[in-house]
């Protein structure tokens with residue numbers, strides 16, 4: 001497959017290596033400095049675009065690619081207020097769009113475990129749920145896309161929780177009203193690739209589940225596998241389509 005890398009930072013580079021190892025070719029590598037190269041890239045030279053750029057640029061990038069008729073696998077977080085618009089454009093153009101806030105298999109198993117635990121905890125209102133996500137200091141958005149997906153999974157299962165709230169850095173917990181909210185604490189430390197912890201606290205004990213990424217390899221592999229899967233398909237997809245149901 002000919003893959004266009006849209007965003008050639010930490011993830012773009014990890015994806016390139018894995019794509020080459022799996023026998024694919026790189027049609028172009030685009031970052032903030034050479035976005036105009038998109039115009040001069042021939043439509044036929046690209047089978048699929050893998051988009052990992054920035055919260056500010058993702059929407060315009062995806063839109064441009066769908067208008068060119070290129071299938072898009074996107075992993076960029078922090079742009080989802082425009083998701084409905086992208087999905088409508090994809091339908092109008094009869095295109096192909098794949099999105100995941102996290103492409104690692106482990107996190108996608110963790111998403112399922114999170115929902116199952118939340119459903120179970122419905123019967124135990126003495127436990128208060130909260131979440132912590134830890135990422136490297138270059139990360140632009142908070143909370144992480146993965147934390148938002150986890151929070152949405154909890155909201156789906158726990159009727160007492162109506163929304164999520166974010167607590168960044170040193171913000172004191174006393175300022176947050178989390179009676180009807182899932183509190184997400186966002187920490188930025190060193191080069192941490194991505195850690196997510198869900199906690200249920202009672203007066204007497206704590207239940208905790210945790211996913212720790214050891215590197216970006218899992219995210220990159222998932223994105224390349226998603227691109228292989230998307231090639232030749234039409235529609236809007238996510239990791240549940242790729243991995244199948246858990247039943």
Ligand SMILES: NC(=O)C1=CN([C@@H]2O[C@H](COP(=O)(O)OP(=O)(O)OC[C@H]3O[C@@H](n4cnc5c(N)ncnc54)[C@H](OP(=O)(O)O)[C@@H]3O)[C@@H](O)[C@H]2O)C=CC1
Pocket residue numbers: 006007008009010011012030031032033035052053054055057061074075076077078100101102103104138219
């Ligand atoms: N879904 C998932 O599994 C994962 C998602 N992510 C998400 O992916 C995104 C990228 O992460 P990461 O690679 O670590 O970030 P980096 O900051 O390392 O890389 C971002 C890249 O995007 C480029 N860029 C900026 N603006 C544009 C533009 N207009 N068009 C094209 N490229 C542009 C940057 O170029 P320049 O350097 O020139 O500014 C840089 O090459 C983030 O939103 C992150 O949260 C990350 C890991 C896993």
Ligand SMILES: O=C(O)C1=N[C@H](C(=O)O)C[C@H](O)C1
Pocket residue numbers: 077101102135139140143144145146147193194195
């Ligand atoms: O920016 C990152 O690095 C990551 N971003 C994604 C997110 O926001 O959830 C996925 C992963 O946690 C790494």
